[in-house]
Amino acid sequence: MNEYEEDRINSNNNLEEDQDRILDWEEGLPTAADDLIPLSQLLIPPDLATAFNVSAQSSRTAIEVNRASRLTLSNLRKPNLLASINRSLPYDDPTVIDSEEGEVEEEAVIVKRARRVVWNPLLHKRFVEVVAHLGVEKAVPKAIMCLMNVEGLTRENVASHLQKYRLFLKKRISIDHHDFDQRMPPLMAPPVFGMAAAYGLQ
């Protein structure tokens, strides 16, 4: 399995969790460094763990802590939506790119150039909402892109997706006309209003 498919699968599995997690991410965060327990410190001291018959927490090396920190930071710098979009950002930050002394881990920070946009359900949902909100005449690539407000998403990306979306609507409508099974793949569920009306067929 290549990276492309891995990304795709990972994101699809974590969509909802990511979104929820991000929403209340910033609430109740400690402000002073003093409030934070160092990552390297065990939450339950070994003797206490033994006393209460709790399996001991494995201790963490400095390298592990450092790696976890970098991973967290790289996730934090992604905008909310992108955190759940399976697409790597075009990072330029060399401190993020370079891994230390040959550590090669699967969890290493993603540093490659942005690959093709994958319109996962969450991203598509946003697209559909924006298209519906704009209405027919105004639902053009640039406007959609602006309202979606997803970092890294280009006008071309949107235009391409819009083309496919319009094709889908047209197909859906023609099937509708012949009274065939109208069930739609969830990914392409049309907006309540908007594009369909634009084609004078709904």
Next chain:
DNA sequence: CGTCATATCT
């Protein structure tokens, strides 16, 4: 800039 046909991936 928007739309479309088609190229380029998987």
Next chain:
DNA sequence: GAGATATGAC
């Protein structure tokens, strides 16, 4: 080969 996305011509 089909489907998703990118690209280029207009």
